[in-house]
Amino acid sequence: MSIRFYDTKQAATRDFVPLNEGKVGLYYCGATVQGMPHVGHVRSAIAFDILTRWLENRGFEVTVVRNVTDIDDKILEKSAASFAEGFEGDEDYFANEAWFALAYRFEQEFASAYDTLGVRRPTYEPRATGHITEMHQLIATLIERGHAYPALDDSSDVYFDVRSFPAYGSLTHQNVDDMQGAPDADPRGKRDPRDFALWKGHKATDPETASWPSPWGAGRPGWHLECSAMVTKYLGTAFDIHGGGLDLRFPHHENEMAQSMAAGHDFANFWMHNGMVTYQGEKMSKSIGNTISPSQMLELATPRVVRYFLGQAHYRSQLDYRPDSLAEATAAVERIDTFVANALLRIHNVGPNDDFSIDMHHFEVTEAFASAMNDDLNVPQALAALHETVRRGNTALAAGEMVTADEAMQQVMAMTYALGLDDTIEAGGGADSALSSALDVLVAAQLADRAAAREAKDWARSDAIRDTLAAAGIVVEDSADGARWSLKA
Structure with missing residues (x-):
């Protein structure tokens, strides 16, 4: 059964064949660490974590690279603001905090x-500031090939010359003549307002620590350059999949692809982008x-429930949050966990507090589950x-019918494992989540x-x-799917 993914560049779903048999190189954009994680960051990470897990389920050895952008205009701006007279700080931003x-x-x-929600650590997680040498080498190559100046x-x-690369705009299917330069970009020093910075010269307002020497003068890297330099170091000039949020397609990924291919790299074979998260539409x-x-x-909910909610939509679709979303996800997770707890107890005599281990690598997902996951996740x-x-x-x-029930339990456990629902840290949500998790276990045992x-x-x-259970304020409802419980309103 072949695996098929939607490729943003081709605007089509096509068969996935890795460049090297049995191995997959995956790069997806991590965070610009200027503030606390938002739900879009986490949804993206969960989407590509599920992708990684499924590729491994299919027998591939996956090398995952996720970058950290730790030098950026907004990081410097927020650090500078913390030194301003009268700045008092808040729960997220501290007074007099250096950018690094x-x-x-x-x-x-x-x-x-990421850890709390079961997103596994990547194989490599490089920081931009640790790869300045590689960035200098890439800039020099682009200048030598006539694509930068x-x-x-x-x-x-130092700027990338978009007119020098005829395929510019091909990732997002745009014509360069229809594009506009960034509205806040300084056009001075550019041949074309659409050209983008590979290297940003040091400004008097920048801290000295945010500057590195280069053949073109002291400064720091442009955002787009960072990813091209890091992915090449860890995955080579040609790799299988480049991923990220839908909002990164332009200009970030378009520019990243252009500068890499202009340098002579084949770059990504597939481009995969996850959708955004909205609030009631x-x-x-x-x-x-x-x-x-x-x-x-x-x-509001345990990490297992939050991961279920953030991972339940098709990765390319918009995920809409509503006030009752987590309650629905909680009910779904409870149905799964109650069945598994019942099956373990009645078939294997294993209770919720018993010490036991199961090697889920021997369990297999259902054919319907595999078919769905192979079809563009x-x-x-x-x-x-x-x-x-x-x-x-x-x-x-x-x-x-315990043989049939046991087979179903093994399949359910294999499917939850493939989706990463078993790797969340249930204590990660604080005291309320820990209590909720404990209540889940105790009620499941009673049921x-x-x-x-x-x-x-x-x-x-x-x-x-x-x-x-009723005396404790827990309402039990029997259904064809088994018993469900909820707290009395």
């Missing part, structure tokens, strides 16, 4: 968010107050296959005991367990 300290602090916040003034800037904006952060989500259809298997397993448990009593037609015990 600010960047490192937020880098750790991103790492914590030092600024026409004395600024020490509207773009999230702090100015109108319709935002929700990963940390806020983790105050169609997670919604894959989840439908997962929940259908849960229903089949519950029906088998109710009928006492498993109740299911066993019902199978044995011990109605008195079944009713007693239900009454005990």
